[in-house]
Amino acid sequence: MKAVVFDRFGEPRDVLQLRDVPTPPAPGPGEVRVRMTLTPINPSDLMTVRGVYGRLPTLPATPGFEGVGVIDAVGSGWLAKLRGIRPGRRVAVLNGHGGNWAEFVNLSARAVVPVADDLPDEQVAAFFVNPATAIVMTKRVLQVARGSWLIQTGAGSALGRMVIRLGKHFGFRTINIVRRKELAAELTQIGADAVLSSAEDNIPARVAEITAGAMVPCALDCIGGPGVVDVIQSLAPQGRLLVYGTLSGEKIPLDPRSLMSGQKAIEGFWLSEWVKQQGVFRMLSLFRQITSLMRAGVLTTPVAATFSLDQLPQAIERVEQSARGGKILLKIDVT
Ligand SMILES: NC(=O)c1ccc[n+]([C@@H]2O[C@H](COP(=O)([O-])OP(=O)(O)OC[C@H]3O[C@@H](n4cnc5c(N)ncnc54)[C@H](OP(=O)(O)O)[C@@H]3O)[C@@H](O)[C@H]2O)c1
Numbered sequence: 473m474k475a476v477v478f479d480r481f482g483e484p485r486d487v488l489q490l491r492d493v494p495t496p497p498a499p500g501p502g503e504v505r506v507r508m509t510l511t512p513i514n515p516s517d518l519m520t521v522r523g524v525y526g527r528l529p530t531l532p533a534t535p536g537f538e539g540v541g542v543i544d545a546v547g548s549g550w551l552a553k554l555r556g557i558r559p560g561r562r563v564a565v566l567n568g569h570g571g572n573w574a575e576f577v578n579l580s581a582r583a584v585v586p587v588a589d590d591l592p593d594e595q596v597a598a599f600f601v602n603p604a605t606a607i608v609m610t611k612r613v614l615q616v617a618r619g620s621w622l623i624q625t626g627a628g629s630a631l632g633r634m635v636i637r638l639g640k641h642f643g644f645r646t647i648n649i650v651r652r653k654e655l656a657a658e659l660t661q662i663g664a665d666a667v668l669s670s671a672e673d674n675i676p677a678r679v680a681e682i683t684a685g686a687m688v689p690c691a692l693d694c695i696g697g698p699g700v701v702d703v704i705q706s707l708a709p710q711g712r713l714l715v716y717g718t719l720s721g722e723k724i725p726l727d728p729r730s731l732m733s734g735q736k737a738i739e740g741f742w743l744s745e746w747v748k749q750q751g752v753f754r755m756l757s758l759f760r761q762i763t764s765l766m767r768a769g770v771l772t773t774p775v776a777a778t779f780s781l782d783q784l785p786q787a788i789e790r791v792e793q794s795a796r797g798g799k800i801l802l803k804i805d806v807t
Contacts, residue, residue, distance in 0.1 A: 474781055475574035476802075479532045481523025484788045488521060488535075490781055496578040499547035504557060504581050506565050508804040510597040510778070511539030511572045513791045515719065520570060524721075526742060529570055536572025539565045539804070540596040543584070544576060552581040561586050564599035568744050573781075575804060582752070585759050588767075594775050595766055597801055598630070603762045603771035605743045606634035609714055611642065613741060614690045618643035621688040623679060623706055625695045626719060627667070628655045630773045630799055635692065636664045637770045647679060647688065647706075649699070652795060675702035687711070697722030701730065709734040716741040774798035 473495045478487040499505045517535040519525040543561045546552045557563065563584040571577050587596050616622050622639065626632050627648030639646040640663030647666045648659055656667040666682050668675055679687060687708040693700050694717025701724070703713060715724075715738060731738065747755070765771040776798035779787035784802070791800040 473575035475534050476536075476781065476784060477532050477534055478521055481521065481528070481531075484518050484521045485785065485792075488784060488788065490784055493574070495576050499545050499578050501547050502549040502551060502581055503547040503578055504543055504552060504584055505545040505576055505578050506541040506563060506584060507544045507576055508536075508539055508541040508565065508572055508574060509562075510593050511536050511565075511802050511804060512598045512601075512773070513787060513800045513802060514538070514598075514601055515717065516601065517570075517573075518791070527744070534571045534574050536574070536577075537567055537570055538598065538601050539567075539572040540587070540593050540599070541565050541572075541577070541804075546581070549581060555581070556586050557581055557584060562589075562593075562596070563587060564596050566600045568747070573802060573804070582755075588763060591763070591766060594778075594801065595772055598773040598799060599762065599766070601743065602631040602634060602773065603766065604747075604758060605716065605741070606631050606638055606771065607758070607761065607765065608743065608746055609692060609716065609741055610635060610638050610644070610690075613739075613746075614692075614712060614714060616642075616644040616690050619645070620690065621645050621647060621665075621683055621686075622690045622692065623647040623649070623688045623703060624692040625649045625670070625699060625703060626693075626717065627659060627664070628652065629694065629719075631694070633659070633662060633774065634771050636662050637772075638765075639663060639665070641765070641768070641770045647682060649675065649703070670699050670702075675699075676705040679706040690714075692716065694719055696720045696724055698725055700724040701726065704730050704736060704738070707734065707736045709736070711736045713738045714741045715739070776800055778803050 475493045477491045566583050628650045645665040648664045653669040659667050691713040693715045696718045697720040778801040780803045
């Protein structure tokens with residue numbers, strides 16, 4: 473079968489190769505084999521290839537933490553039967569170990585989610601990583617209250633847009649920081665209450681104006697670097713900031729006094745750690761919630777372009793561009 477492989481960590485354009493590799497064997501007990509159809513290129517995939525992600529694979533490795541595919545074979549065990557997982561069934565593939573950028577992948581039956589026929593492949597390809605992170609951070613960890621404010625950086629990202637739509641859906645208000653002010657109209661249209669520019673606006677002063685001096689109790693950051701200091705200054709007393717990404721690759725230059733006065737807190741969030749603390753039934757309930765919010769247009773992913781595996785270099789070049797206008801997908805199934 474064809475698979476994308478890297479033998480060493482480095483820049484994706486230098487180290488990723490499309491290769492012929494052995495097809496995985498018949499699945500063992502509790503496992504399934506999936507024929508992959510479509511997979512997104514997410515920041516976590518590229519951080520893994522660069523060797524800077526929180527957990528790294530043994531090399532050689534194949535990237536890909538999520539995607540959509542069709543069940544090809546099912547091993548023995550009750551879980552797959554109980555969940556209606558059988559050959560031919562379309563599933564979202566949540567592969568915490570990576571390896572989805574390949575024609576076939578073997579994984580635990582727990583890691584696939586049968587999906588309703590009305591959800592398009594392009595959305596099911598990005599069923600879990602961003603939708604689950606957006607809903608879990610806002611509704612389960614921060615528990616942003618109806619009518620309350622949340623401020624976020626990287627608001628133009630696929631995940632940032634989900635947070636905006638979740639705000640509209642659940643009734644919390646969002647202040648959204650972007651590096652390109654031209655995104656303001658688009659984000660306002662999907663429900664952003666305010667859009668600020670990290671380059672042009674004095675963030676704490678603008679937040680004070682928008683909230684009539686109350687500042688914000690909850691914040692999300694996926695960028696890192698000096699801009700996070702502005703977000704901390706925008707927090708109300710007892711405010712909480714969740715850091716969940718490092719897109720700038722920069723450290724946060726933090727004066728401890730900025731947390732002490734007001735007793736503010738910074739916490740980290742990583743979906744794969746959160747998932748480990750959940751039982752099967754809580755996960756099934758999360759899958760149901762994501763399905764209904766995806767169907768309602770809340771947890772949807774904008775897609776900029778789809779490339780075939782043969783076009784991997786072009787796909788990587790496109791994904792590294794600023795203002796790319798949505799996710800880049802890899803079409804694995806070329807039949
Ligand atoms: N912790 C977790 O469990 C978890 C789970 C899921 C996702 N994440 C993180 O969530 C973040 C967003 O993921 P995504 O898939 O939604 O991303 P995405 O759709 O690929 O979008 C990336 C966005 O970040 C912006 N950006 C990139 N570098 C930037 C920088 N240096 N300064 C300011 N903006 C920058 C881009 O802005 P332009 O439009 O201007 O180019 C783009 O809007 C990533 O950091 C990802 O790792 C974390």
